[in-house]
Amino acid sequence: MTNLMKGARANVVDAIGGTPIIKLNHITKDLDSEIYVKLEYMNPGGSTKDRIGAYMLDQAVKEGTLKPGGTIIEGTSGNTGVGLAMWAAVHGYKCIFVLADKQSKEKIDNLRAFGAKVVVCPTNVAPEDPRSYYSVSKRLSETIPNSFYVNQYDNLHNRMTHYTWTAPEMYEQTQGDFDVFMATVGTGGTISGCGRFFKEKMPNVEIVGIDCEGSIVAHYAKTGEMIEAKTYVLEGVGEDFIPENYDFDNIDEWEMVGDKESFLMTRRLLKEEGVYAGGSAGAAICGAIKYAQKQKTPKKILVLLHDSGNRYASKIYNDDWMSDNGYLDSSFDVQIKDVLTHLNKTGNIKTISDKASIGEAITLMDEAGISQLPCTDESGAIKGLVSEKALLKPVMMGEFNQEDNISLAFNMNYKIVNQNELLSTVADALLQKDVALVMKGDQLVDILTDIDVLQYLSKTRAY
Numbered sequence: 373m374t375n376l377m378k379g380a381r382a383n384v385v386d387a388i389g390g391t392p393i394i395k396l397n398h399i400t401k402d403l404d405s406e407i408y409v410k411l412e413y414m415n416p417g418g419s420t421k422d423r424i425g426a427y428m429l430d431q432a433v434k435e436g437t438l439k440p441g442g443t444i445i446e447g448t449s450g451n452t453g454v455g456l457a458m459w460a461a462v463h464g465y466k467c468i469f470v471l472a473d474k475q476s477k478e479k480i481d482n483l484r485a486f487g488a489k490v491v492v493c494p495t496n497v498a499p500e501d502p503r504s505y506y507s508v509s510k511r512l513s514e515t516i517p518n519s520f521y522v523n524q525y526d527n528l529h530n531r532m533t534h535y536t537w538t539a540p541e542m543y544e545q546t547q548g549d550f551d552v553f554m555a556t557v558g559t560g561g562t563i564s565g566c567g568r569f570f571k572e573k574m575p576n577v578e579i580v581g582i583d584c585e586g587s588i589v590a591h592y593a594k595t596g597e598m599i600e601a602k603t604y605v606l607e608g609v610g611e612d613f614i615p616e617n618y619d620f621d622n623i624d625e626w627e628m629v630g631d632k633e634s635f636l637m638t639r640r641l642l643k644e645e646g647v648y649a650g651g652s653a654g655a656a657i658c659g660a661i662k663y664a665q666k667q668k669t670p671k672k673i674l675v676l677l678h679d680s681g682n683r684y685a686s687k688i689y690n691d692d693w694m695s696d697n698g699y700l701d702s703s704f705d706v707q708i709k710d711v712l713t714h715l716n717k718t719g720n721i722k723t724i725s726d727k728a729s730i731g732e733a734i735t736l737m738d739e740a741g742i743s744q745l746p747c748t749d750e751s752g753a754i755k756g757l758v759s760e761k762a763l764l765k766p767v768m769m770g771e772f773n774q775e776d777n778i779s780l781a782f783n784m785n786y787k788i789v790n791q792n793e794l795l796s797t798v799a800d801a802l803l804q805k806d807v808a809l810v811m812k813g814d815q816l817v818d819i820l821t822d823i824d825v826l827q828y829l830s831k832t833r834a835y
């Protein structure tokens with residue numbers, strides 16, 4: 373067989389690019405400006421780094437720096453690793469990746485699944501420290517024969533990828549119908565390559581870099597002064613040195629963002645826009661909103677979102693991780709278990725067996741002073757709920773007798789929620805059901821009603 377099937381790509385690398393641009397409609401509702409996002413997570417490896425992986429390695433083969441049978445080495449926060457590993461799988465090369473230990477577990481597992489060797493190094497050491505992931509990658513490439521150190525930081529094919537590919541693609545999609553281009557910065561490849569291309573095509577375009585608190589890049593760009601970097605949690609954004617890929621002449625403005633606001637915005641992107649992107653996308657949108665709020669006239673702002681949310685399932689999209697790290701603080705972004713503690717609910721919940729009679733249920737409710745009683749089978753599984761209100765009329769009318777089985781009086785007007793879920797889940801449930809039954813694993817621990825939520829909010833919220 374010689375001809376490729378019509379409509380098919382020759383391999384996964386050929387499927388990179390052509391990602392859509394969409395408008396944000398809800399997060400932006402209070403702005404005069406419009407924000408459009410380029411969904412780079414729709415690349416096959418889940419990020420814009422698929423492009424630089426393929427482009428840098430194609431160039432390395434052309435230039436003879438990557439030879440057949442060679443080993444590709446890179447210090448990468450994960451996304452570039454996937455791009456390189458994908459290209460290496462298609463073309464038959466080996467890979468070794470060196471990562472800082474703050475990177476998410478998904479990213480590390482993902483690279484190992486590609487068959488790559490992964491070396492994990494400490495985050496909190498200076499780049500020149502022999503343990504840093506920059507130093508380790510360099511050392512490996514000097515000692516492993518027939519290896520090629522990609523070095524996305526100083527390899528200028530990184531920014532050329534965006535100059536020759538990502539930016540022309542966006543220009544063609546939009547016909548240049550935007551006023552501002554914004555992206556978070558790491559190696560500087562995206563902003564510098566796109567910035568140069570757009571400036572050449574659109575003299576009035578504004579290019580805005582988004583950096584994070586703790587990084588040195590924006591400060592250096594504005595003052596020429598090198599300061600000491602501080603630790604931050606965002607992945608892929610900011611640097612503690614200035615990579616060669618930066619082209620500051622093509623970056624007009626800077627916006628700064630912090631970890632917490634970025635993570636909360638990442639979650640809002642999914643909840644309010646259905647966009648499942650990574651933390652740097654939340655950072656980018658925070659930066660874009662800050663920029664938009666300062667504008668005197670409405671602007672069309674195009675923002676590149678670098679990667680997919682599924683690399684952050686155990687972090688940004690995990691309520692426990694967000695709560696444990698103090699990133700959740702709005703009244704509704706609190707976990708149900710914390711609400712129970714706040715309300716001094718002891719978890720000492722009364723239940724009744726599904727074998728019991730209606731009379732026994734009424735006695736128990738009376739003695740315990742409760743108006744809702746969950747019924748369980750021998751295994752503890754919830755079978756239904758009996759409520760004072762639902763019992764009154766049928767008992768009065770003689771429809772139910774005291775000795776009838778409790779199941780006659782069941783109502784299903786409850787929603788089961790896990791104690792690790794957020795209060796917003798309970799609030800949503802209570803808009804449709806009478807009560808929320810709170811579970812710890814498969815064990816029922818409490819009941820939350822409208823009055824509990826109202827009580828919690830009145831205690832914690834300043835009106």
Ligand SMILES: Cc1ncc(COP(=O)(O)O)c(C=O)c1O
Pocket residue numbers: 421449451452556557558559560561562563607608609650652653678679
């Ligand atoms: C998730 C994520 N966002 C943003 C960036 C920044 O892009 P660039 O390195 O092109 O400046 C990176 C780069 O590593 C990244 O992985």
